[in-house]
Amino acid sequence: NAGVTQTPKFRILKIGQSMTLQCAQDMNHNYMYWYRQDPGMGLKLIYYSVGAGITDKGEVPNGYNVSRSTTEDFPLRLELAAPSQTSVYFCASRYTQNTGELFFGEGSRLTVL
Amino acid sequence: ELKVEQNPLFLSMQEGKNYTIYCNYSTTSDRLYWYRQDPGKSLESLFVLLSNGAVKQEGRLMASLDTKARLSTLHITAAVHDLSATYFCAVDISAGGTSYGKLTFGQGTILTVHP
Numbered sequence: 001n002a003g004v005t006q007t008p009k010f011r012i013l014k015i016g017q018s019m020t021l022q023c024a025q026d027m028n029h030n031y032m033y034w035y036r037q038d039p040g041m042g043l044k045l046i047y048y049s050v051g052a053g054i055t056d057k058g059e060v061p062n063g064y065n066v067s068r069s070t071t072e073d074f075p076l077r078l079e080l081a082a083p084s085q086t087s088v089y090f091c092a093s094r095y096t097q098n099t100g101e102l103f104f105g106e107g108s109r110l111t112v113l
Numbered sequence: 114e115l116k117v118e119q120n121p122l123f124l125s126m127q128e129g130k131n132y133t134i135y136c137n138y139s140t141t142s143d144r145l146y147w148y149r150q151d152p153g154k155s156l157e158s159l160f161v162l163l164s165n166g167a168v169k170q171e172g173r174l175m176a177s178l179d180t181k182a183r184l185s186t187l188h189i190t191a192a193v194h195d196l197s198a199t200y201f202c203a204v205d206i207s208a209g210g211t212s213y214g215k216l217t218f219g220q221g222t223i224l225t226v227h228p
Contacts, residue, residue, distance in 0.1 A: 031214050042117070042201055042218030043156075050213060058215065090155065094214045101146055101158040102214055 004105035023091030032074040119219035136202035144205035
């Protein structure tokens with residue numbers, strides 16, 4: 001199984017550019033998440049989704065948008081990139097059950113210059 | 114606002130020694146997770162603790178949860194170099210008993226094990 005797959009792994013953006021980070025999972029998980037990790041810090045939740053067509057904000061949603069048209073895919077859109085969005089982005093997924101750990105992708109390292 | 118604090122943030126250990134990482138959190142929760150992250154890598158799940166008094170062990174690592182004290186510990190026994198990594202605890206706040214898996218992470222503890 002591929003698990004949680006993120007693309008691209010690395011990207012450099014100029015200030016004001018836009019891009020989409022892709023995330024796909026093949027585990028039939030209903031719950032999916034986007035986190036960001038700044039250097040030397042823990043992860044912070046950007047957005048999450050409990051199923052296709054349902055998304056909600058996390059702790060740090062400003063400057064980002066998400067959509068969830070299928071169970072498998074959960075893309076994260078950055079509009080008007082800013083240096084403060086330089087970070088490593090992790091997508092994760094989980095079974096719908098009330099417990100259980102999150103499964104994380106390999107991460108996407110984004111630099112905004 | 115939920116706060117999750119780990120200490121120490123940096124831990125340098127000799128091989129063969131024992132040590133404990135502490136994770137304190139500020140709001141009632143009975144779901145706590147421990148993850149390991151190697152440099153430049155993703156997060157690997159270590160333990161899922163789902164009730165007060167839960168204790169889980171895997172190899173040289175043992176995790177426990179005290180929900181009354183809002184404290185979890187990750188104990189390392191007879192450390193070896195392969196345990197060098199960053200360890201995160203993460204707390205899940207349940208809303209009305211339903212967990213959406215929205216985790217709040219601690220800052221991480223960077224563990225270095227040297228000969």
